[in-house]
Amino acid sequence: MTTVWLAGLTVGLLLLALWMIQVGRRTVEGNTAEEALATVMQEFDQENKELLRSITQLKRAHDIEMTGMKAELASVLEKIHMLQGQQEELIQKLANQPAHVTGQADRLMPSAQPMLYLKEDYREVPALYEEGMSPHEIARKLGIGDGEVAMVIQMLKKQGFFS
Structure with missing residues (x-):
């Protein structure tokens, strides 16, 4: 002013x-x-x-x-x-649920892994990476850039999603 x-x-x-x-x-x-x-x-x-x-x-x-x-x-x-x-x-x-229900709950809500908030284009990256695909292969399969895939994987590693 x-x-x-x-x-x-x-x-x-x-x-x-x-x-x-x-x-x-x-x-x-x-x-x-x-x-x-x-x-x-x-x-x-x-x-x-x-x-x-x-x-x-x-x-x-x-x-x-x-x-x-x-x-x-x-x-x-x-x-x-x-x-x-x-x-x-x-x-x-x-x-507080019985053991057989708790096993189902663990599948629905994995507590060991951090919450994952990814853009629609990147949602499949973690699963494909865990299957053993390289970032280059993932990029080709999803039709996105290698750098984008590498960035998503690096971010997920920093968040503790991958060991």
Whole structure:
């Protein structure tokens, strides 16, 4: 905001200086330098008021947008907290199931492996890599670049998905 004011002030002073030079050269119109200066200052004051109004409107719009984003973030955090609670309940229920049901639950929810969030194009990469395919072979099979496959495998290794 300070930069805008300084820029406006600089432009105004330059305009004032140019105006004063121009007025000094004009003798036909009959305006004195004081009248010209008063006119320039009046115009400068009006432009400053308009600039201040614009800045105030922008600030209001920004504040309204930020308030909306904060409310949305609070809602998302509340939903995350609720889902985490539900996840804990489900894990607890699964832990209390008999052995034959627990084996099925382990297949449905592998707890030893980290959660995997991959783009649709990369979803098959982990399974193909575990089958022993090279990154080049995986890239050819899925129709994506070698570098993309190498990056996904490296990311999964860092996350502990592969040993």
